Amino acid sequence: MSEEEVQPQETTEETNGAENGAVPEIELIIKASTIDGRRKGACLFCQEYFMDLYLLAELKTVSLKVTTVDMLKPPPDFRSNFEATPPPILIDNGLAVLENDKIERHIMKNIPGGHNLFIQDKETATRTENVYSKFKLMLLKRDDPSKNVVLSYLRKVNEHLETRGTRFLTGDTMCCFDCELMPKLQHIRVAGRYFVDFEIPEELEHLWRYMYHMYQLDAFTQSCPADQDIINHYKQQQGTRMKKHEELETPTFTTSIPATIRP
Template identity: 35%
Template sequence: MASTSEVEQTPVANGTESIPSIELFIKASQIAREEKGPCPISQQWILAFYILAEKKLTELYLTTVNPDVPPDSYLALNVSRRLPVANVTKGPDPRLKTSNAADAPDPADTNDEIEQLMDAFRCPNLALPKDSRDEANAEKAICDLYKNFSLMLKTDNRAPLINSLRKIDNFLGLRPCRYLLSDELTYADCQLMPKLHHVRLAGEFYRGFTIPEELRHLQDYLVGMYTACDAFRTSCPADRDILHLYYDKVPRSLLSSIRAQPTLMDNRRTLLGESGGTGGIPY
């Protein structure tokens, strides 16, 4: 049965009628259908709207969707089963330029549309590259990380991935702050953190790859991400889901050489050595 996560009952911020409520629909885990799936893009949007909720600009509700049995609230959007999807469920839609509710925009069901919805809040932490040179430079520094991570999983060619990580380390070294651009999360962090988490977990499991210790600025970033960033910690899916996401994306010959296969039963989240069940995490 498709489900709505705990955040639906307890929004991130207790707002008023003057702020919009946003329901973010993401694909559920294929293993435990009531839990978050491992898609890094979905986690990116959880992080972005979490920031808006922390700033009391919106209330955030998170709904996990089992594509085989989607909830009625998702089917009513008529989005052709696309995920993730963000929908303003009540309160003023920040994209609406008139007072006529009939002009309300459709649900945001593409990454570009979700980005436009996010941008409509005009939150400085979530500035887009078109409005912020710093954001543009940060996104340039991280843009090829996931592509080179995927290449490494398929071919074991580590050089491009290490180059991507070194580029991020160099960028971090130029800025005396906790995250990419600030001591607070920005949109670039929302894009980077889920991908780094996948690199660390799946890279080590399938290829024995670890992020080089000599990348000290990046290592410090990881420590802050895992130990001091509640938004990231609570948005993480279970390790098993991340590992299974890549199970069909690595060579069959590699799978036969891996001693331990990813288990369907383990719902831990490993955050720099810390493990715990995914149930009951408050948003």
């Protein structure tokens, strides 16, 4: 297992209860890279909860430690503690929370400041749902109709951002919807280009501007897997073997936006 003490570079706000260092210590166990078994893997849920908790660590309501586990060769202590349960796993004061919906509920109800991340917004939920499932279908079908469906869903997100006129999906501060959507957009961008030559059109300028703002945030960049890990994630799903040279590649991270887009 590889451990990393997460120390946000920038604190945006002090919160009540954080004085005297009396903040809960939270550990998040995430899947490791399927390439080197150490760096962050390309699990969407792992990145989503990493982002949630990173934002809370920035506010100094929690102290966060992130541990990566190679699920191809899990260490004995992991197997004895969690058997075959795959990450993400959240550990709060010795309590292990194992299922995704329970992790989300625990962050919302039991971790200081967590309730502020989980806001209710039916319109945002409607506009962002199904984007990822349509992307998975595009990877399977690899045809123009499936690409057009993904485009139509991305346009809905673009229109939503245009209507709201805010930096993020529900306002000018991040919330749970952003932590859920942005990792999916990164997968669509990186894996879509690699497998089916799919590119997010430059005309979706509000979506690109949104991605630009996300790329500026430590919560995203610190939790984001390498391009190679995102690609290998889908190769494994398709039963395609990784080539030797891919194991030796220096990790790259796509975080640029088109030159035509003004942030």
